[in-house]
Amino acid sequence: MQSAPPNPTIRIQIRVSLLSVAMFLLKAWRSTAFGVYGYLNFTKSGFLEHSKDFNPEDMARRIDGKNCVITGANSGIGYATAHGLASRGATVYMVCRNKERGEDAVSKIQSSTGNQNVHLEVCDLSSVRDIKSFSSRFKEKDIPVHVLVNNAGLLENKRVTTSEGYELNFAVNVLGTYCMTELMLPILEKSQPDARIITVSSGGMYAAPLTTDLQFNSSKFDGVTQYSSNKRVQVALTEKWAEKYGDKGIGFYSMHPGWAETPGVAKSLPSFSKSFEGKLRTSDEGADTVICLPLKHHIGTGNLFAEIAPYNNRSVETK
Incomplete structure (x- = not known):
């Protein structure tokens, strides 16, 4: 009588380092914590709660005669900022990539505001060449700039390389912001000590550490991660600008608008x-803090968290 053949045994050994487990758990915790905090503070309900501390007088101030340059101004936060500053008497220069959409926004x-001192400047913020051309044209106007709002931003989910060889998200969010700021600094110096540079970051930056892989070359491309990283870099740049140019009479600020319903969010997320x-x-x-910053008389420079927190509790911590 033959005995039954033994059942085959399959053994699978999985080796996971403690470091890998720790990193996974840390990432999961940060993501969960950010989601809960964001839901409570960055949504409309958070705005309504924080708005109880707003001082209406601060937002009612007029800034007639001030020249304000706003990038990415034809829709979303940029459009709301342009409209808000124009309604308070500012001369507004709306920097837009698309001429037709820009003209319509202007x-x-x-x-709606009755302010005819609203102008269109066509510039592609993903192109260093275009930004250099824009700044050169603007210098020829020979006018001071009191406020520069670096609002233009992009979240492209697929890897796209620009004609100049840069990853597209990085080109707009980091390189474009850097070049626009550096090239416009000599013009802003003309209006010191009232000059202010405001960079619109994103709540996503809280979940992204600083990295040297700015063009996302070391791993599989992820547009959301790249965007968040780019926005974290913007905050770090603001710190460096404040340190480097602190004696030039220019205030440097970074903030984020919370989670707002904009055409960009609807398309990318x-x-x-x-x-x-x-x-x-x-x-x-979402644009309330961007508008508030040019209106306030006395504010510090660099880190806004302490000075501007009553207005929306979402000015970016830069330390």
Whole structure:
């Protein structure tokens, strides 16, 4: 009588280092903590709660005669900022990539505010060449610039390389912001000590550490991670600018608008936009701090968290 053949035994050994487990758990914790904190503070309900501490007088100030340059101004936070500053008497230069959409935005703001001192400047913020051309043209106007708002931003989910050889998100969010600021500094110096440079970061930067892999070459491309990293770099740049140019009479600030319902968010993060439908802030609610900064008389430079926190509790911590 034959005995039954032994059952085959398969042994799988999985070796996971403690460091890998720790990094995974840390990433999961940070993601969860950021999501909970963001839901409580960055959505419309957070804005309504924080707005109880707003001082209406601060936002009612006029800034007639001030020249303000705003990048990415034809929609979303940029448009709301341009509209808000124009309604308070500022001369606004809207820097937009698309001429037709820019002209339409300028016309709407002129009509709704009654301020005809709203102008279009066409410039592609993903191109260093274009930014150099824009700054050169602007210098020929021979006018001071009191406020530069680095608002233009991009979240492209697929890797795209510009004609100048840069990853597209990096080109707009980091390189474009850097070049615009550095090239416009001599013009802003003309309006010291009132000159202010405001960079619009993102709440996503809280979940992204600083990295030297600025063009995301070392691993599989992820647009959201790249965008978040870019926005973290913007905050670090603000710190460095404040240190480097602190004696030039220019204030450097970074902030983020919370989670706002904008065309950019709807296009780049459709699932997020749909999940939070009705809960996201409006563009005007997102732009309140950007508008507040040029209106306030006495504010420090660099880290806004202490000075501006009463206005939305979301000015970016830069330390």
